[in-house]
Amino acid sequence: xxxxxxxPVRLSQTEGTPPAAFTWFLMGSAGxxxxxxxxxQDHGLVYDQGGxxxxxxxxxxxxxxxxxxxxxxxxxxxxxVMSSIPRWCRSRSGWQSQLEQxxxxxxxxxxxxxxxxxxxxxxxxxxxxxxxxxxxxxGYCAKDPAILLRLWENTAWLKKxxxxxxxxxxxxxxxxxxxxxLKETGLFPYINAIRxxxxxxxxxxxxxxxxxxxxxxxxxxxxxxxxxxYFKRLMAYRKRAGVTNxxxxxxxxxxxxxxxxxLKHLIRKGAELYRRTGQWLKRGTVW
Amino acid sequence: xxxxxxxxxxxxxxxxxxxxxxxxxxxxxxxxxxxxxNAGHIAGKTIFTFGIASLVFxxxxxxxxxxxxxxxxxxxxxxxxxxxxxxxxxxxxxDFMFQLAFAGIALTIAFGGFAERAKxxxxxxxxxxxxAFVYPVVAHWIWGDGWLAGLEKQDFAGSxxxxxxxxxxALAATILLKPRIGKxxxxxxxxxxxxxxxxYTALGVLLLWxxxxxxxxxxxxxxxxxxxxxxxxNTNLAAAxxxxxxxxxxxxxxxxxxxxxxxxxxxxxxxxxxASCAFVEPWxxxxxxxxxxxxxxxxxxxxxxxxxxxxxxxxxVHGVAGVWGTLSxxxxxxxxxxxxxxxxxxxxxxxxxxxxGVQTLGVVSAGLYAFLTSVILLLVIRAVVGSLRVTEEExxxxxxxxxxxxxxxxxxxxxxxxxxxxxxxxxxKI
Numbered sequence: 001x002x003x004x005x006x007x008p009v010r011l012s013q014t015e016g017t018p019p020a021a022f023t024w025f026l027m028g029s030a031g032x033x034x035x036x037x038x039x040x041q042d043h044g045l046v047y048d049q050g051g052x053x054x055x056x057x058x059x060x061x062x063x064x065x066x067x068x069x070x071x072x073x074x075x076x077x078x079x080x081v082m083s084s085i086p087r088w089c090r091s092r093s094g095w096q097s098q099l100e101q102x103x104x105x106x107x108x109x110x111x112x113x114x115x116x117x118x119x120x121x122x123x124x125x126x127x128x129x130x131x132x133x134x135x136x137x138x139g140y141c142a143k144d145p146a147i148l149l150r151l152w153e154n155t156a157w158l159k160k161x162x163x164x165x166x167x168x169x170x171x172x173x174x175x176x177x178x179x180x181x182l183k184e185t186g187l188f189p190y191i192n193a194i195r196x197x198x199x200x201x202x203x204x205x206x207x208x209x210x211x212x213x214x215x216x217x218x219x220x221x222x223x224x225x226x227x228x229x230y231f232k233r234l235m236a237y238r239k240r241a242g243v244t245n246x247x248x249x250x251x252x253x254x255x256x257x258x259x260x261x262x263l264k265h266l267i268r269k270g271a272e273l274y275r276r277t278g279q280w281l282k283r284g285t286v287w
Numbered sequence: 288x289x290x291x292x293x294x295x296x297x298x299x300x301x302x303x304x305x306x307x308x309x310x311x312x313x314x315x316x317x318x319x320x321x322x323x324x325n326a327g328h329i330a331g332k333t334i335f336t337f338g339i340a341s342l343v344f345x346x347x348x349x350x351x352x353x354x355x356x357x358x359x360x361x362x363x364x365x366x367x368x369x370x371x372x373x374x375x376x377x378x379x380x381x382d383f384m385f386q387l388a389f390a391g392i393a394l395t396i397a398f399g400g401f402a403e404r405a406k407x408x409x410x411x412x413x414x415x416x417x418x419a420f421v422y423p424v425v426a427h428w429i430w431g432d433g434w435l436a437g438l439e440k441q442d443f444a445g446s447x448x449x450x451x452x453x454x455x456x457a458l459a460a461t462i463l464l465k466p467r468i469g470k471x472x473x474x475x476x477x478x479x480x481x482x483x484x485x486x487y488t489a490l491g492v493l494l495l496w497x498x499x500x501x502x503x504x505x506x507x508x509x510x511x512x513x514x515x516x517x518x519x520x521n522t523n524l525a526a527a528x529x530x531x532x533x534x535x536x537x538x539x540x541x542x543x544x545x546x547x548x549x550x551x552x553x554x555x556x557x558x559x560x561x562a563s564c565a566f567v568e569p570w571x572x573x574x575x576x577x578x579x580x581x582x583x584x585x586x587x588x589x590x591x592x593x594x595x596x597x598x599x600x601x602x603x604v605h606g607v608a609g610v611w612g613t614l615s616x617x618x619x620x621x622x623x624x625x626x627x628x629x630x631x632x633x634x635x636x637x638x639x640x641x642x643x644g645v646q647t648l649g650v651v652s653a654g655l656y657a658f659l660t661s662v663i664l665l666l667v668i669r670a671v672v673g674s675l676r677v678t679e680e681e682x683x684x685x686x687x688x689x690x691x692x693x694x695x696x697x698x699x700x701x702x703x704x705x706x707x708x709x710x711x712x713x714x715x716k717i
């Protein structure tokens with residue numbers, strides 16, 4: 001039971017009842033329910049409506065939440081994805097126009113914000129506020145399918161997990177020397193590809209596993225089922241790495257011959273899934 | 288073997304070293320003219336692509352230029368290596384090394400058009416192909432037994448052979464790669480993407496200026512009658528005039544004595560005098576440099592307007608100035624110097640339009656060949672590696688991190704990756 005699945009601590013600094021209905025949501029790995037101890041905080045807030053004063057109230061609330069979470073061992077987000085930052089703390093209409101502007105601008109960073117928002121998982125308040133906002137993004141992408149390709153390009157860079165000779169490319173220095181960055185080389189292509197497909201099919205779940213389930217239930221996604229199995233296996237490796245080391249880093253020395261072989265296969269398949277997702281978005285075929 | 292033979296050998300070896308040191312000038316020039324996040328990548332790729340150019344030139348490049356062949360290409364002397372041969376009155380090995388240094392410079396100029404956005408694999412493959420199929424063919428035409436040499440085209444040290452060829456490859460690359468992210472706005476206006484260190488750029492130009500004495504004066508291939516001194520004089524005058532002309536032009540037209548323009552003016556003067564340094568009087572060298580300095584200013588503006596992103600001004604400095612330098616002998620070549628170094632006197636000395644015509648033909652044919660071949664090679668490379676360009680994320684992050692896994696200046700990694708967002712956004716965050 002982490003703080004991300006329990007109601008948040010009572011807040012003292014922001015006096016009185018909130019001036020408007022609001023929803024506080026998680027993003028990033030916590031939004032997908034895939035966070036680990038030590039994951040930094042990523043959260044945002046949407047409130048029903050209100051002027052400058054109301055905005056100031058919720059920004060103060062966001063600051064307090066950030067501080068309290070930091071006190072409890074959730075590091076502040078280096079990327080400033082926190083409800084204490086105006087970009088991530090807006091009224092319903094403010095969010096609507098911001099999302100639309102992000103999609104219209106189509107710049108790399110604005111599209112990255114959109115992708116971050118797509119993993120929003122409401123934790124406090126009425127989840128409908130977030131669902132409505134996500135629906136708007138779905139509508140926008142349905143009208144302009146080229147955006148999906150731009151979103152695909154946005155996360156196309158992948159840290160190499162294997163070298164030319166099929167050897168693992170482990171971290172060479174630092175605390176994780178000799179380990180593979182499982183998250184960046186293995187999981188990211190699955191997470192990013194499945195998120196895109198979820199956007200395409202208007203799936204509201206935010207965890208990769210649930211998105212996969214919903215997608216695989218659709219008639220045209222038979223091709224995705226093998227990847228669902230691969231993703232589950234990868235998550236199992238991640239769990240195991242967390243026991244002895246750090247969930248995001250798996251030490252090659254801890255793996256048996258068969259496991260090494262399997263892990264390489266899973267990493268390769270992730271890259272393949274990402275590539276195929278691009279083709280699927282472009283041409284509606286994965287072959 | 289008389290003393291002269293050994294003195295010639297020594298001078299050309301010194302010139303070879305000067306020309307190879309120009310790579311250092313290009314490292315500083317290119318790294319200084321671009322953004323900090325790509326500095327290590329630019330410096331490193333300059334070194335290893337010179338390595339590639341060296342091996343390819345040894346294997347086939349030299350043979351394609353100077354081997355026994357036809358009017359289009361040479362075809363012998365592959366995998367060069369000999370301590371007994373004498374070529375051009377020099378030990379064959381020294382002649383080879385001098386020629387190799389030039390091939391390396393042409394490639395580095397070509398890579399100016401790739402800056403800040405091409406994949407590492409593209410650099411590697413293009414280095415191989417350009418060093419085998421682009422540069423040697425043009426060099427054979429003009430410096431070997433090619434068809435333009437038969438027409439007595441004048442290009443003493445390579446305004447066309449080295450600079451225009453490199454620039455046309457750069458043009459092909461920059462067109463196919465498309466502009467860097469952020470260079471042009473939606474309404475078509477261009478943004479200045481300032482280089483991160485003008486001191487680097489200026490030091491780079493100084494190193495190139497000095498190296499050019501090897502490039503031009505070394506192309507005498509000997510010390511006979513001290514003619515290399517005259518060539519060095521002309522070279523220096525044109526560089527000086529180019530810098531002054533570019534400075535004056537920028538200052539008069541924009542009210543600002545823009546530093547990069549001044550530096551490009553000096554380089555344009557050097558590029559322009561490269562063809563003509565052994566054919567013209569000093570007064571003409573000054574004039575050639577002055578004109579080069581003026582046209583480089585307009586050329587930079589032109590490419591900006593034409594939406595051709597030329598990150599380190601290779602097209603203006605090496606291409607446009609290379610064309611002007613090649614044509615300049617058609618006007619200013621003196622009868623004595625033409626008799627000494629080949630071809631006919633220029634228009635101003637009663638030579639009529641013949642030499643100018645040959646020069647024009649040389650520019651058009653060599654330029655077209657270099658451009659079209661580079662386009663074809665890049666399309667082949669694109670078919671092999673999927674795309675020529677790094678992903679958007681890598682480009683924004685900078686190639687030091689994405690292509691090489693380390694940062695040119697390690698302590699700056701986070702701030703630099705964040706700088707483009709105006710706030711502290713880590714770039715890989717999802």
